Amino acid sequence: MPVYTTACPRNCYSTCGMRVHVEDGEIRRIEPHTGNRATPEGVCLKGLSYVERVRSPDRILEPLRRTATGSYTSIEWSEALDLIATHLLRIRAESGPQSILYYAASGTKGLLNGAGAEFWRLFGGCTTTYGDLCWPAGLEATRLTLGDNRNNAPWDIANARLIVLWGKNPAETNIHQMPFVQQAREAGATVVVIDPRRTETAESADLWLRPRPGTDGAIALAAANEIIRLGGVDDQFVRDHVLGYDEFEARVASLSPAWAAEIAEIPEVQVRELGRLLAEVRPATISAGFGMQRYTNSGQTMRAILALLAVTGNLGRPGAGWVYANLQSAIFDEVKDPLAFFPPERPDGVMRVSISTARLGHDMLAQRDPPLRMAWVERGNPVTQNPETNRVLEAFRALEFRVVVDQFLTDTAREADLVLPAKSMFEQTDVIGAYWHPYLQLRQKVIEPPGAVKPETEIYRLLAERLGIPDEAIANRIPGPTDEEVEAFLEERLARFDGLSLERLREGPVLPPDHEEVAFADLRFPTPSGRVELRSEEAQRRWGIDPLPLYHESLESTRGEHAGRRVGAPDDPYPLYLMTPNTKNRIHSQFGNLRMIRRLDPAPAVHIHPDDAERRGIADGTPVRVYNDRGELRLPARLDPGLKSGCVSVTNGWWISDGGTVNFCSAGRETDIGFGAAFHDNLVEVEPSV
Numbered sequence: 112m113p114v115y116t117t118a119c120p121r122n123c124y125s126t127c128g129m130r131v132h133v134e135d136g137e138i139r140r141i142e143p144h145t146g147n148r149a150t151p152e153g154v155c156l157k158g159l160s161y162v163e164r165v166r167s168p169d170r171i172l173e174p175l176r177r178t179a180t181g182s183y184t185s186i187e188w189s190e191a192l193d194l195i196a197t198h199l200l201r202i203r204a205e206s207g208p209q210s211i212l213y214y215a216a217s218g219t220k221g222l223l224n225g226a227g228a229e230f231w232r233l234f235g236g237c238t239t240t241y242g243d244l245c246w247p248a249g250l251e252a253t254r255l256t257l258g259d260n261r262n263n264a265p266w267d268i269a270n271a272r273l274i275v276l277w278g279k280n281p282a283e284t285n286i287h288q289m290p291f292v293q294q295a296r297e298a299g300a301t302v303v304v305i306d307p308r309r310t311e312t313a314e315s316a317d318l319w320l321r322p323r324p325g326t327d328g329a330i331a332l333a334a335a336n337e338i339i340r341l342g343g344v345d346d347q348f349v350r351d352h353v354l355g356y357d358e359f360e361a362r363v364a365s366l367s368p369a370w371a372a373e374i375a376e377i378p379e380v381q382v383r384e385l386g387r388l389l390a391e392v393r394p395a396t397i398s399a400g401f402g403m404q405r406y407t408n409s410g411q412t413m414r415a416i417l418a419l420l421a422v423t424g425n426l427g428r429p430g431a432g433w434v435y436a437n438l439q440s441a442i443f444d445e446v447k448d449p450l451a452f453f454p455p456e457r458p459d460g461v462m463r464v465s466i467s468t469a470r471l472g473h474d475m476l477a478q479r480d481p482p483l484r485m486a487w488v489e490r491g492n493p494v495t496q497n498p499e500t501n502r503v504l505e506a507f508r509a510l511e512f513r514v515v516v517d518q519f520l521t522d523t524a525r526e527a528d529l530v531l532p533a534k535s536m537f538e539q540t541d542v543i544g545a546y547w548h549p550y551l552q553l554r555q556k557v558i559e560p561p562g563a564v565k566p567e568t569e570i571y572r573l574l575a576e577r578l579g580i581p582d583e584a585i586a587n588r589i590p591g592p593t594d595e596e597v598e599a600f601l602e603e604r605l606a607r608f609d610g611l612s613l614e615r616l617r618e619g620p621v622l623p624p625d626h627e628e629v630a631f632a633d634l635r636f637p638t639p640s641g642r643v644e645l646r647s648e649e650a651q652r653r654w655g656i657d658p659l660p661l662y663h664e665s666l667e668s669t670r671g672e673h674a675g676r677r678v679g680a681p682d683d684p685y686p687l688y689l690m691t692p693n694t695k696n697r698i699h700s701q702f703g704n705l706r707m708i709r710r711l712d713p714a715p716a717v718h719i720h721p722d723d724a725e726r727r728g729i730a731d732g733t734p735v736r737v738y739n740d741r742g743e744l745r746l747p748a749r750l751d752p753g754l755k756s757g758c759v760s761v762t763n764g765w766w767i768s769d770g771g772t773v774n775f776c777s778a779g780r781e782t783d784i785g786f787g788a789a790f791h792d793n794l795v796e797v798e799p800s801v
């Protein structure tokens with residue numbers, strides 16, 4: 112039975128290497144690839160479910176056109192492409208190319224994803240999005256502080272004596288990190304978890320802090336105050352490698368553990384204990400999650416947490432440092448430089464990057480000159496995953512023509528006039544990086560696409576021909592049509608780097624050129640000053656924030672201003688934080704439709720603390736309404752004493768057809784820095800539904 116090396120391209124920390132056994136054109140078995148030192152245990156349940164996913168009866172295998180009654184009917188590719196070309200040419204002639212939105216998100220990783228942008232450039236431009244739903248506030252906070260998003264190799268956390276899993280739940284979202292954390296613990300390390308929810312990760316912590324959402328910045332600044340009081344500052348490191356320490360020390364002098372404890376609504380002794388551990392135990396690694404940086408104060412929160420590593424000298428050494436986004440494998444694209452996301456107008460004047468991902472619905476509706484008339488969506492499910500679902504739906508419904516490329520009839524695909532079938536990870540070869548481990552991996556083609564499925568590269572080529580774009584122009588930009596031509600394109604990109612080739616990647620994962628197992632080991636930080644910047648002029652210039660980290664309430668908090676509404680008062684209509692974390696058995700809106708996954712997690716529920724439930728006459732299983740001014744969800748309640756009182760929680764990624772997406776309630780707002788989506792600033796009320 113032929114066995115192929117490949118890797119899981121989902122937007123997931125682990126990006127597992129795997130070996131796939133194929134017989135008679137079918138995937139029979141999936142095994143770990145031991146060449147990936149970060150994921151030797153192999154794939155998770157989602158990975159195993161690929162066997163079902165690829166052959167799912169729900170998979171879209173041919174182009175589908177919506178009929179007058181709202182159902183879908185299969186059509187030939189030639190008809191589908193003609194239809195799209197007609198709309199593209201007419202709308203471009205009447206209103207210009209910017210009246211068409213190209214929206215692509217994180218459904219799969221791959222170098223060939225760039226084909227979309229190439230096509231739209233050849234078309235003469237389009238409107239596209241800036242910012243990102245996932246991680247930008249933290250990326251930018253890291254870049255401003257350390258100069259680059261580079262972390263120690265995943266296995267290095269085993270060398271830490273103190274590990275702080277801050278707003279991260281690796282037991283569900285990064286399962287391969289847990290064995291390394293366990294190794295550290297067996298060698299005597301202390302593990303701290305900071306999370307408003309008692310997660311599977313928190314279960315095994317030595318110390319668990321359960322803050323009010325969005326208040327981690329206060330905890331970090333007060334922990335710094337305690338470190339200083341206990342004499343835990345690494346004076347030599349600070350003198351040689353840190354910019355702005357004296358001002359930072361003055362800033363935190365009055366920010367006591369008691370102050371933070373009151374804000375975060377946790378015991379003061381826990382803030383002191385966190386400070387003491389950081390003052391006394393070295394080396395320390397802080398592994399910060401992405402969930403925590405989707406508030407309107409998150410950039411400053413992340414800078415405050417980074418400062419703890421700077422003042423204790425926990426950088427550039429084994430077992431020490433910052434684990435957030437290790438972009439060492441991002442050698443091909445601009446993602447390594449977060450600035451690449453930023454300029455709203457590209458200087459080439461062709462791509463007009465004018466719409467905020469965080470405010471997608473609002474900005475689509477608001478666009479003038481020209482207004483949007485058509486949208487193309489691929490690798491994304493914005494109806495369930497972007498903030499403010501009702502606005503997003505309104506915006507898509509206001510368009511004349513919508514194309515969605517996907518493997519399944521998602522909530523977004525159901526809004527489309529035309530749905531094009533998307534390849535799976537096993538049906539086209541591509542090269543992928545990762546954001547936790549450093550490896551480059553080959554995602555190999557191991558089976559033929561089923562039915563009439565075509566990879567995006569081929570779809571774009573066929574469309575470009577119909578638009579009269581000359582062959583030579585297409586050939587240089589969009590690889591294909593044959594597998595050999597796609598591979599030649601990848602080979603050419605790889606050959607720009609020493610030691611990289613398809614042949615090597617076929618054997619297994621490869622470390623990128625200049626890989627640093629210990630990031631910043633030379634203690635040179637590529638910031639403007641060459642030091643770790645506690646004080647960042649750039650932060651102030653670019654984002655208008657205080658050059659030093661500081662704490663302020665997030666916009667929509669129980670103690671803040673909520674869209675002009677008085678909150679925290681007894682008449683406050685929305686007193687509960689709606690948390691919307693990730694979950695073990697889905698990647699956002701993917702996998703939940705598979706039988707194997709449904710058996711484990713059949714339907715959404717809202718977790719609520721028993722005290723909050725009792726006050727509202729809610730028992731375990733009571734059908735409830737979760738709502739605010741933006742929308743509502745109806746689902747059963749699940750009593751959860753592990754959740755902080757004042758918070759309720761529904762995992763994100765459920766489809767509307769499953770019972771409702773959490774983003775009906777979230778707001779389309781940006782984070783303080785980085786153009787992220789601050790959809791965790793989200794207050795709701797819950798009541799029994801009648």
Ligand SMILES: Nc1nc2c(c(=O)[nH]1)N[C@H]1C(S)=C(S)[C@@H](COP(=O)(O)OP(=O)(O)OC[C@H]3O[C@@H](n4cnc5c(=O)[nH]c(N)nc54)[C@H](O)[C@@H]3O)O[C@H]1N2
Pocket residue numbers: 122216217218219244245246401402489490491492493495496497516517518519521533534535536691692693698699700701763773774777790
């Ligand atoms: N309220 C709330 N909302 C959230 C979050 C949250 O925490 N709370 N998390 C946010 C985060 S971190 C993220 S990353 C986003 C994720 O949101 P999205 O980026 O939209 O990602 P997914 O839901 O994983 O996948 C989108 C679609 O890609 C399709 N797809 C997969 N492979 C391919 C392919 O090869 N080609 C094409 N054309 N399509 C493909 C899948 O079938 C799926 O329908 O959600 C965000 N939304």
Ligand SMILES: Nc1nc2c(c(=O)[nH]1)N[C@H]1C(S)=C(S)[C@@H](COP(=O)(O)OP(=O)(O)OC[C@H]3O[C@@H](n4cnc5c(=O)[nH]c(N)nc54)[C@H](O)[C@@H]3O)O[C@H]1N2
Pocket residue numbers: 122123124245277278279280281283284285305306307308310322323324325326327399400401402403690691692693694695696697698699791
């Ligand atoms: N199984 C699985 N794995 C995944 C994904 C998935 O959907 N499923 N998605 C992948 C992607 S795209 C991403 S972005 C990552 C994200 O994975 P993580 O980085 O782990 O982030 P989240 O699950 O969003 O949030 C982690 C924890 O932060 C807590 N949290 C929320 N707000 C706060 C706060 O204000 N303070 C503190 N201290 N904690 C808070 C939540 O309760 C949650 O338990 O996971 C990746 N891995």
Ligand code: SF4
Pocket residue numbers: 119120121123124125126127153154155156157158159286698
């Ligand atoms: S979803 Fe994540 S953990 Fe599961 S196989 Fe893919 S990369 Fe690995």
Ligand SMILES: [Mo]
Pocket residue numbers: 122244245246401
């Ligand atoms: Mo994400």
